[in-house]
Amino acid sequence: MGRWVREVVGLLAACAPRLDRALKKIARTGGGVVLLDGSLIRTRRRTGTANRKNYSGKSKCHGLLVIALTDDRGRLLWVSAARPGRTSEITACRHDKLRAHLRAVGLGAIADLGFVGLDDTDDPEQTRR
Numbered sequence: 505m506g507r508w509v510r511e512v513v514g515l516l517a518a519c520a521p522r523l524d525r526a527l528k529k530i531a532r533t534g535g536g537v538v539l540l541d542g543s544l545i546r547t548r549r550r551t552g553t554a555n556r557k558n559y560s561g562k563s564k565c566h567g568l569l570v571i572a573l574t575d576d577r578g579r580l581l582w583v584s585a586a587r588p589g590r591t592s593e594i595t596a597c598r599h600d601k602l603r604a605h606l607r608a609v610g611l612g613a614i615a616d617l618g619f620v621g622l623d624d625t626d627d628p629e630q631t632r633r
């Protein structure tokens with residue numbers, strides 16, 4: 505079962521739109537803003553210490569975090585790779601360099617409070633203390 509799952513996931517990933525292409529398409533069609541939201545996909549708890557990185561203290565459950573971009577009508581444009589549940593939304597966006605991609609095509613973003621401070625810096629080295 506493992507081999508065919510890897511093959512199917514690889515095929516689906518190859519068909520998925522890249523972030524820069526999805527944003528360029530929205531900019532070409534006259535869109536000025538995208539909606540940005542992070543979602544925690546709940547998973548079953550794993551035993552041992554391997555499960556700690558998937559625990560979200562905010563949601564008090566285990567899961568994987570994905571960032572989704574939609575257009576102003578709510579149509580899905582792009583979904584990030586799944587990250588451990590302990591990852592914050594702003595860290596995931598900085599890792600994907602989302603702000604730089606949005607600025608490159610001249611788009612703005614509407615997001616919830618989980619993204620406050622995203623406009624400060626994209627460099628993770630600058631945010632460390």
